[in-house]
Amino acid sequence: MIQLENLHKGYQVDGHIVPALQGIDLSIEKGEIFGVIGHSGAGKSTLIRCINLLERPTSGRVVVDGTDLMNLDDRQLQEQRRQIGMIFQHFNLLSSATVAENVAFPLKLAKRPKAEIEQKVTELLTLVGLEAHRNKYPAQLSGGQKQRVGIARALASDPKVLLCDEATSALDPQTTNSILALLRDINRKLGLTIVLITHEMHVIRAVCDRVAVIDGGKIVEMGNVVDVFLKPQHPTTQEFVEQVADSVELKEIVSHEKADKDRTMIRITFLGSQTYQPVLFQTMLETGTPFNILQGTISRMKDTPYGQLIVELEADQEQVNKTIGSLRQRGLEVEVI
Amino acid sequence: MSITFENVDWAEIWQGSLDTLTMLAFSTLFTAIIGLPLGILLFLTSRGQLLQNKALYAVLSFIVNILRSVPFIILMIMLIPLTRLIVGTSLGVQGSIPPLVIGAAPFFARLVETSLREVDRGVIEAAQSMGASKWQIIWKVLLPESRPGLIAGITITTVALVSYTAMSGAIGGGGLGDLAIRYGYQRFQTDVMIVTVVILLVLVQILQTIGDRLVAYFTRR
Ligand SMILES: Nc1ncnc2c1ncn2[C@@H]1O[C@H](COP(=O)(O)OP(=O)(O)OP(=O)(O)O)[C@@H](O)[C@H]1O
Ligand SMILES: [Mg+2]
Numbered sequence: 128m129i130q131l132e133n134l135h136k137g138y139q140v141d142g143h144i145v146p147a148l149q150g151i152d153l154s155i156e157k158g159e160i161f162g163v164i165g166h167s168g169a170g171k172s173t174l175i176r177c178i179n180l181l182e183r184p185t186s187g188r189v190v191v192d193g194t195d196l197m198n199l200d201d202r203q204l205q206e207q208r209r210q211i212g213m214i215f216q217h218f219n220l221l222s223s224a225t226v227a228e229n230v231a232f233p234l235k236l237a238k239r240p241k242a243e244i245e246q247k248v249t250e251l252l253t254l255v256g257l258e259a260h261r262n263k264y265p266a267q268l269s270g271g272q273k274q275r276v277g278i279a280r281a282l283a284s285d286p287k288v289l290l291c292d293e294a295t296s297a298l299d300p301q302t303t304n305s306i307l308a309l310l311r312d313i314n315r316k317l318g319l320t321i322v323l324i325t326h327e328m329h330v331i332r333a334v335c336d337r338v339a340v341i342d343g344g345k346i347v348e349m350g351n352v353v354d355v356f357l358k359p360q361h362p363t364t365q366e367f368v369e370q371v372a373d374s375v376e377l378k379e380i381v382s383h384e385k386a387d388k389d390r391t392m393i394r395i396t397f398l399g400s401q402t403y404q405p406v407l408f409q410t411m412l413e414t415g416t417p418f419n420i421l422q423g424t425i426s427r428m429k430d431t432p433y434g435q436l437i438v439e440l441e442a443d444q445e446q447v448n449k450t451i452g453s454l455r456q457r458g459l460e461v462e463v464i
Numbered sequence: 465m466s467i468t469f470e471n472v473d474w475a476e477i478w479q480g481s482l483d484t485l486t487m488l489a490f491s492t493l494f495t496a497i498i499g500l501p502l503g504i505l506l507f508l509t510s511r512g513q514l515l516q517n518k519a520l521y522a523v524l525s526f527i528v529n530i531l532r533s534v535p536f537i538i539l540m541i542m543l544i545p546l547t548r549l550i551v552g553t554s555l556g557v558q559g560s561i562p563p564l565v566i567g568a569a570p571f572f573a574r575l576v577e578t579s580l581r582e583v584d585r586g587v588i589e590a591a592q593s594m595g596a597s598k599w600q601i602i603w604k605v606l607l608p609e610s611r612p613g614l615i616a617g618i619t620i621t622t623v624a625l626v627s628y629t630a631m632s633g634a635i636g637g638g639g640l641g642d643l644a645i646r647y648g649y650q651r652f653q654t655d656v657m658i659v660t661v662v663i664l665l666v667l668v669q670i671l672q673t674i675g676d677r678l679v680a681y682f683t684r685r
Contacts (some may be wrong), residue, residue: 205595213594219587223608232604236591236600236604416467
């Protein structure tokens with residue numbers, strides 16, 4: 128659905144050029160939720176704004192749904208932009224227009240007939256749960272409600288792609304979750320392709336199918352969220368993954384316990400349906416290894432449940448190897464730490 | 465000494481008030497017609513905006529600054545030939561309108577530019593992302609979003625025009641200012657002076673109140 132090829136973007140700052148993107152290659156499939164994560168200044172906003180040419184790349188290609196956007200004239204670009212909805216960190220609603228007028232705005236720009244606009248607005252406000260607030264002004268809404276208006280407005284012209292620039296960064300955790308749930312919902316209902324940028328790993332974990340990690344204007348890691356999450360390669364990725372793991376306490380436990388020779392600490396990762404089965408118990412029963420659970424989490428990546436256990440085995444090396452072998456045989460991911 | 469209002473010719477005051485209102489209405493109208501597009505153009509051609517154009521902005525800005533720095537009374541005298549060319553006379557109600565407009569439009573244009581600058585950049589970008597053309601951004605985003613500021617601007621301009629109309633009395637412009645100068649100043653008829661000043665004061669009060677009410681009504685923030 129979206130192809131970015133060798134994208135470069137530099138900003139002119141007092142005479143010299145500051146590179147913001149340095150050779151981005153990216154292909155986003157139809158219907159997926161694609162996340163881009165990176166630190167402040169990594170180039171996330173620049174990247175997403177290149178997709179609808181709010182920012183024109185210095186070089187490279189931007190292809191959306193088969194159309195090379197860089198070759199279009201103004202009018203054709205305006206036409207194409209209707210296919211690409213966008214929501215923003217600070218919502219960017221028209222403060223002089225009501226909720227309903229804001230949602231109607233893209234349709235009015237496209238000069239749709241009045242009756243159609245009216246029907247579409249009602250439909251969208253119902254979808255985002257704001258039917259009761261249609262005649263309010265943005266200043267009278269909460270942050271979460273404003274973002275819902277933003278989403279309804281972005282969906283009004285039936286886009287194929289929705290770009291989300293830090294759409295939840297100005298919201299509290301609970302509101303963030305409800306907005307993320309709404310995004311998943313419309314992704315599923317409308318088959319919409321969503322590109323989402325954020326600096327929060329839990330947002331990626333909650334909704335994305337695939338993720339790219341961007342650092343210094345380059346993609347340093349990319350893959351399925353599940354893979355990137357469980358086996359982060361690049362230091363930046365590892366940092367982000369640590370945001371959501373309770374790894375701070377873990378480090379303390381590790382350094383505390385390491386001293387003892389006959390104790391081995393392992394991390395076991397469960398994925399999918401394994402998460403809810405008593406594999407650990409069965410294995411330990413079979414091998415007769417005394418064990419001690421130090422830490423455990425069960426969570427969910429989009430639709431995939433997963434769990435991680437930090438387990439201490441009180442046994443000699445041979446026994447430990449046997450136990451690990453047995454766990455791996457059952458399809459679990461095991462790592463000695 | 466008590467004021468008796470013996471010199472006050474009420475019919476003449478009435479006529480003067482009507483003349484002032486006429487001058488005010490027309491000059492405000494033309495000031496808006498010229499100043500609004502000029503202000504929009506100033507904003508759009510300035511740095512980082514939709515029609516960024518350094519040269520054009522510099523020229524427009526220079527002209528506006530010149531017209532704003534010349535004292536109005538001098539401007540009126542300088543413009544006499546041009547005024548004759550446009551409306552055929554430099555006297556009376558008609559003759560005072562061109563200099564009023566030329567004096568006030570650059571002032572209003574600056575106020576327009578300033579209020580447009582207040583419009584959230586993000587909102588303009590959102591409109592662009594929805595495929596809005598430049599015209600649509602001007603008409604459907606910039607103007608509605610800056611409406612309270614524009615109304616406040618035209619109010620300030622109209623109030624300034626009230627004192628300009630009074631000044632135009634000095635070169636035979638007609639209206640209350642003319643009466644104040646001819647009777648109040650040149651013939652020492654203090655009572656005429658007081659009556660005209662009070663009427664002007666009431667006029668300014670009314671204009672400012674209407675302006676404030678409208679601004680409050682259109683403010684949604
Ligand atoms: N309009 C601009 N002019 C000059 N430099 C810019 C401009 N916009 C961005 N940059 C620079 O480009 C780099 C990438 O910026 P970008 O806004 O894409 O980062 P980001 O990843 O979105 O960061 P944040 O999380 O803080 O929003 C930064 O070094 C920034 O200073
Ligand atoms: Mg950003």
